[in-house]
Amino acid sequence: MELRTLRYFVAVAEELHFGRAAARLHMSQPPLSRAIKALEAETGAVLLERSSAGVALTPVGAVLLAEARALLDRADTLRVRVAVAAGAAVLTVGLLGDSTDPGVTRLARAFRARHPGVEIHVRETDLTDPTCGLHAGAVDIALTRAPFDETGLTVRELRADPVGALLRADDPQARRESLRLADLAGRRWFRFPDGTDGQWQSYWSGGEEREGPVVRAVQECRQAVLWNGTVGMTLAGHDPGDGLVVVPVSDMAPSRVVLAWREGDGNPLLRSFTQVAAAAYRPCLTPSTKAAQAEASKRRVP
Amino acid sequence: MELRTLRYFVAVAEELHFGRAAARLHMSQPPLSRAIKALEAETGAVLLERSSAGVALTPVGAVLLAEARALLDRADTLRVRVAVAAGAAVLTVGLLGDSTDPGVTRLARAFRARHPGVEIHVRETDLTDPTCGLHAGAVDIALTRAPFDETGLTVRELRADPVGALLRADDPQARRESLRLADLAGRRWFRFPDGTDGQWQSYWSGGEEREGPVVRAVQECRQAVLWNGTVGMTLAGHDPGDGLVVVPVSDMAPSRVVLAWREGDGNPLLRSFTQVAAAAYRPCLTPSTKAAQAEASKRRVP
DNA sequence: GGCCACGATACCGATCGGGTATCGAGGCGG
DNA sequence: CCGCCTCGATACCCGATCGGTATCGTGGCC
Numbered sequence: 001m002e003l004r005t006l007r008y009f010v011a012v013a014e015e016l017h018f019g020r021a022a023a024r025l026h027m028s029q030p031p032l033s034r035a036i037k038a039l040e041a042e043t044g045a046v047l048l049e050r051s052s053a054g055v056a057l058t059p060v061g062a063v064l065l066a067e068a069r070a071l072l073d074r075a076d077t078l079r080v081r082v083a084v085a086a087g088a089a090v091l092t093v094g095l096l097g098d099s100t101d102p103g104v105t106r107l108a109r110a111f112r113a114r115h116p117g118v119e120i121h122v123r124e125t126d127l128t129d130p131t132c133g134l135h136a137g138a139v140d141i142a143l144t145r146a147p148f149d150e151t152g153l154t155v156r157e158l159r160a161d162p163v164g165a166l167l168r169a170d171d172p173q174a175r176r177e178s179l180r181l182a183d184l185a186g187r188r189w190f191r192f193p194d195g196t197d198g199q200w201q202s203y204w205s206g207g208e209e210r211e212g213p214v215v216r217a218v219q220e221c222r223q224a225v226l227w228n229g230t231v232g233m234t235l236a237g238h239d240p241g242d243g244l245v246v247v248p249v250s251d252m253a254p255s256r257v258v259l260a261w262r263e264g265d266g267n268p269l270l271r272s273f274t275q276v277a278a279a280a281y282r283p284c285l286t287p288s289t290k291a292a293q294a295e296a297s298k299r300r301v302p
Numbered sequence: 303m304e305l306r307t308l309r310y311f312v313a314v315a316e317e318l319h320f321g322r323a324a325a326r327l328h329m330s331q332p333p334l335s336r337a338i339k340a341l342e343a344e345t346g347a348v349l350l351e352r353s354s355a356g357v358a359l360t361p362v363g364a365v366l367l368a369e370a371r372a373l374l375d376r377a378d379t380l381r382v383r384v385a386v387a388a389g390a391a392v393l394t395v396g397l398l399g400d401s402t403d404p405g406v407t408r409l410a411r412a413f414r415a416r417h418p419g420v421e422i423h424v425r426e427t428d429l430t431d432p433t434c435g436l437h438a439g440a441v442d443i444a445l446t447r448a449p450f451d452e453t454g455l456t457v458r459e460l461r462a463d464p465v466g467a468l469l470r471a472d473d474p475q476a477r478r479e480s481l482r483l484a485d486l487a488g489r490r491w492f493r494f495p496d497g498t499d500g501q502w503q504s505y506w507s508g509g510e511e512r513e514g515p516v517v518r519a520v521q522e523c524r525q526a527v528l529w530n531g532t533v534g535m536t537l538a539g540h541d542p543g544d545g546l547v548v549v550p551v552s553d554m555a556p557s558r559v560v561l562a563w564r565e566g567d568g569n570p571l572l573r574s575f576t577q578v579a580a581a582a583y584r585p586c587l588t589p590s591t592k593a594a595q596a597e598a599s600k601r602r603v604p
Numbered sequence: 605g606g607c608c609a610c611g612a613t614a615c616c617g618a619t620c621g622g623g624t625a626t627c628g629a630g631g632c633g634g
Numbered sequence: 635c636c637g638c639c640t641c642g643a644t645a646c647c648c649g650a651t652c653g654g655t656a657t658c659g660t661g662g663c664c
Contacts (some may be wrong), residue, residue: 623654
């Protein structure tokens with residue numbers, strides 16, 4: 001009963017799906033099945049009920065899940081405490097400068113309260129690098145928005161926000177209740193500079209090649225719309241102020257706030273930070289959001 | 303940072319000696335050295351100070367020791383809780399019927415209090431099988447006295463008691479302050495039946511072949527001495543009553559109360575039971591006892 | 605100065621963990 | 635009703651890891 005095995009079990013028990021759990025663990029499904037089977041042999045109890053309807057936890061499995069979470073949490077705490085004792089408890093958090101997320105300082109405070117002695121640095125970047133310098137090693141973990149090139153990274157979703165078109169208040173379509181992407185065909189859109197992550201660029205362009213001014217930061221987006229009358233996508237549900245309006249766009253996937261870190265990064269503060277973050281954002285991941293995700297992932301395959 | 307590695311570290315940190323720790327872990331020293339080195343690489347801190355004077359904990363190592371103990375304890379608790387949930391929380395404790403140890407029921411009570419739902423069976427045996435049926439599988443763990451055939455078993459010392467000669471009060475040597483084994487040469491000694499563990503037999507015979515009546519239980523020993531005028535070894539420091547006296551024997555190693563279980567036994571209650579037992583007996587393992595042990599182990603090699 | 609104690613290193617073999625390919629059962633649509 | 639599809643299980647292979655034996659290097663001590 002090693003920690004790795006328990007991590008595997010927690011993943012399966014949370015996903016209730018071997019394939020997804022394996023993906024989350026960056027491994028393939030067969031060894032995961034084997035590991036769970038070995039765990040069941042070791043405990044001498046059936047932990048998961050496999051049926052055609054899916055995977056379900058047995059009562060013993062539920063007990064193990066709770067205990068394993070507690071144990072893994074304790075293990076993370078151990079690593080942090082040792083790092084603190086060794087004077088190596090430093091975590092650099094990359095923050096996407098979209099100014100829509102109030103939570104980072106709160107996160108950092110919660111983290112410091114939980115693990116006295118840690119040092120958290122925040123490094124804010126503009127919209128041209130959604131990984132905030134993760135790939136380059138400038139930060140240890142990024143609190144940012146998907147999508148972007150995830151190769152070599154582990155990504156964990158914290159929240160999903162609806163998006164909409166940012167328009168001048170005097171735009172002909174500004175009064176609409178909602179729009180579809182097709183309604184904005186032919187308009188000039190603001191774009192991000194060359195070198196910006198392709199997936200990010202594509203998402204915020206609604207999946208098409210666009211024409212229009214280049215911006216780097218949220219404020220520039222607003223200025224581009226206000227001054228040049230272009231359009232662009234932004235988060236819905238906020239008051240853009242300043243003679244601008246946001247009209248929800250019904251056929252765009254919500255924008256996902258995620259944590260991302262380098263796969264296999266040994267920094268002991270990482271896991272604890274993700275835990276704290278997940279706890280802080282938990283109320284944001286509503287069932288409807290989850291359902292939307294499930295829908296999205298279903299649609300993705302065919 | 304797996305649990306196994308932490309177990310290794312705890313062993314070394316407690317023994318402050320790689321060789322002894324390796325012995326305790328039933329492995330050889332080189333892989334243990336390697337594992338500790340890997341752990342130091344993973345944590346990025348020096349955990350142990352190796353010098354010619356011996357091994358010492360660094361401050362970071364001390365933190366890790368405390369944290370690792372807590373984590374391993376939690377892991378044991380996890381296993382017990384899962385076993386309880388699975389309805390498999392049964393432990394059969396073998397108890398050597400020497401009637402000198404008041405602790406078992408107390409141990410069982412402490413264990414049940416710590417882990418509600420466990421079931422503890424006690425099986426008491428006579429002196430002819432110091433392993434209380436461990437080898438035969440009749441019990442899971444034995445609370446008994448060394449020495450005996452330890453092949454395939456893990457043994458952990460809880461306490462060491464001085465021993466002495468059991469004599470009739472009217473014996474010529476009964477008034478002596480202490481005796482040496484040589485003083486008892488030529489006397490008739492009580493013995494244990496054929497088939498009794500050889501090491502056990504040899505220890506209680508002072509290392510020599512003896513002549514005399516055969517006994518199976520503590521009461522029979524007393525009767526043999528009282529009625530037949532034979533001698534025999536028993537625990538010092540207790541009043542044997544009934545016209546008997548115990549005279550300390552200076553050249554016999556103290557009798558060690560030990561826990562023993564089958565190496566590699568997967569019963570999750572085992573480790574927890576040993577923890578509880580160790581905690582209950584801790585005040586009994588005085589520094590002098592420890593020193594005596596160290597002496598004994600030194601003497602054993604040459 | 606030589607022996608001894610003890611941790612580190614070198615090297616080897618067995619085991620284990622993870623990967624790919626494939627199977628088999630159950631559900632669902634044509 | 636048949637075939638496809640999904641998903642967990644199985645078979646098999648390979649490389650990493652772990653533990654063992656032999657040996658070294660160093661510092662203390664007679």
